[in-house]
Amino acid sequence: MDAQKRRLLRAAQEIRSCIVQVQIATHVPGHRWRRIQKLASQAESCHGLGWLRAAEQLQGNLRRELRGLAGELSSLADAMTRMARETPTNLQATFAEIFRNLLALRHEFPEAGCDLAAGTLWVVTESIVLRRVELGRFRIELDFRRVQDFQPYRVIAMEPKFPAGGREVPHPHVQYDSLCEGKGKQAVQAALRSGRIYDFFTIVARLLATYNGASAYVQLSAWNGVCCTACGDTVPGDEVIHCDRCEEELCPGCSSDCKTCGYSFCHECRTSCSRCGWAVCHSCVKACTRCGRIVCRECCNDNLCPVCRQLSQENQDESADDDESIAAETATAQEASA
């Protein structure tokens, strides 16, 4: 028998012990019974020696221990009844069945193994692809010495493909290395309680291969997205916009196109024309030479904003009128002198 099979035999023995041990609710109160036997022997000795007061005290202690034992035995019987109801003995995997389960794992999964020192059984899944999002392979690692505990296993991403903005979710239903079992919870627990190790790994693998968009730590639609540097929202990869000046990654809501050149810019790399209100980049912006207002090129005329331009125009008109008046008066004066 090869070394791997020997390891699996040992693991099967330990798993079987775990199941049986829990079936009898961890342990019988042997320590208390030994204490009772000792007290009874001491009380008998004291009686024989005529040490009646000592014997009476020992008998008092003995009575207390016997009542305690009765309570422990009653709790043990209740726990056994409950466990038998949840996992009938005849449905618990036998040692041979557990061993066959472990052997079969190597045929069901690309990789499977056992680490006796660490007390773990593990399998590696095929690469998981959900809705064309590749998540890589996962290692399902079961602590077989805690097989009856709550979630005694981990799910470890072998080649993590984290979503944008979060490195704690390697799979829509896995946070760090903890799988949220959802609709598979009862089946997982039932399989572990009865030692159906093959079923356990198979169920967990199917959970990893199934996507539930209604209850995911991160939606698959956002998996390959990018974090907008302005608002922090996750943007699907094909909707990301890069600022043409600083190249920051933006969502469509946080970028605006320059009215003049048409390129996209972030909030820091653009401003608004004080006349028309449209977005304009720092390269296309103009400052009125008279009042300093920021305007776009379309609203700038002779380096003046529309307001200053109008004022200037009015001044020019006034000057032109004055010039005409002076010219007219001069002409009249000349005619008069002639």
Add this chain to the structure above:
Amino acid sequence: MKVKYINNDGGGFAGYVETREGTTVGELFNERVPSGAANNYLIRVNCQIATPDEVLKEGDRISFTPLKIEGASR
């Protein structure tokens, strides 16, 4: 004859069931999962891949595990 039948769907079922001699895997599936489609399940006999026309024997362990089991986030 008696076989060990395990259904890992929902709350799951595991127990011994009586079935007639010569029952095939496909027949047991149709009998136990009448509303299901076999290609939506992993079907194993004694932890090995099984075909629908495989004839079951006394003491065989048959399991049906749904291909799709939805996890959650809480």
